[in-house]
């Protein structure tokens with residue numbers, strides 16, 4: 001980092017290369033036509049399931065579970081920005097009548113489709129990202145292998161939200177190797193950069209494994225407002241349905257009326273039952289009802305939505321603990337996955353969001369959305385390095401099939417110039 005600023009001052013020249021990069025947004029529909037839909041994903045590793053960390057704000061007192069695994073050590077230099085308006089406090093209000101949309105879930109199918117490589121389309125969707133533009137422009141100029149090139153890489157990575165510490169470590173490591181004459185040219189350095197970026201992400205590229213012994217396997221989705229939780233639930237439901245699993249959804253975002261309607265509409269279109277109690281119902285009560293109904297029906301997967309909330313709103317964050325404890329009363333292992341949805345365009349603030357949600361709800365997996373379009377892309381590296389929490393899926397568009405199992409190599413290759421030949 002020191003070197004970065006020093007060299008910037010010395011040179012007085014801007015290192016950004018946007019002027020030479022590909023321009024314009026993506027025509028999603030054209031891309032959709034050009035690339036095949038990803039079917040089911042490989043599922044090879046286990047999801048940890050830490051429990052809630054903080055006392056509930058609500059009235060459910062028993063059923064508390066052991067303390068969660070401690071959050072990994074994390075840096076504290078991230079400013080917290082308000083992301084959304086406050087929600088009203090939810091008390092122990094009388095739950096409205098339970099409604100269940102849609103007829104019985106589809107029958108369980110034994111044969112599941114082949115796992116998806118998840119690679120087609122990554123590059124096309126991610127080419128507008130900050131890293132792709134920064135590094136793409138840089139290497140398209142056939143740069144010389146020298147300190148200036150490393151400085152420009154450093155600029156591109158920091159600008160793309162990779163984070164100062166991660167970027168500095170990475171670049172200084174490359175610099176050492178360059179001085180040791182490990183690289184014959186700039187392309188060799190690019191190959192090394194790719195390897196380093198993949199190595200950063202590989203440990204967190206752990207797909208979500210649906211444990212068939214859990215019936216249902218309960219996924220609780222959490223996150224701040226507008227990050228794409230409800231959309232992601234629709235995408236996940238489509239994916240699991242395509243895999244032959246029976247599903248139920250819990251409309252736990254009882255704050256935003258449109259969220260319940262959004263989920264119900266999705267359920268109707270796809271023949272997936274949705275448990276809802278309407279706006280302002282107690283979210284924990286919706287989750288409880290849904291789990292009861294899902295157990296009674298022998299459903300494979302229950303996905304519970306929750307209202308978006310600011311990570312700085314302690315009362316609302318505590319409500320997540322309450323939802324977890326209520327679920328735990330019906331199944332001590334539930335929720336089996338606390339899936340936090342993070343908006344990839346959020347930048348470094350995503351780190352403080354995850355820190356708070358992890359403390360409140362024991363996040364076990366991440367979905368990073370909106371990596372298509374204007375996302376800088378780098379926050380994925382920052383999240384991986386700071387927390388080590390598995391990144392289950394990447395949202396690379398708004399269509400149901402635009403949720404990919406997170407693949408470290410596909411992601412990095414999509415960000416780097418295509419001439420590497422590995423994309």
Ligand SMILES: Nc1nc2c(ncn2[C@@H]2O[C@H](COP(=O)(O)OP(=O)(O)OP(=O)(O)O)[C@@H](O)[C@H]2O)c(=O)[nH]1
Pocket residue numbers: 223224225226227228229230231232253256259307308309369370371372373394395396397398402
């Ligand atoms: N481009 C793009 N847009 C996305 C993606 N995922 C979600 N969106 C869009 O993001 C917007 C917000 O999505 P929602 O699913 O309503 O977000 P939410 O987190 O449920 O919102 P709250 O209920 O307010 O907390 C919608 O316009 C979605 O279409 C993605 O991967 N890429």
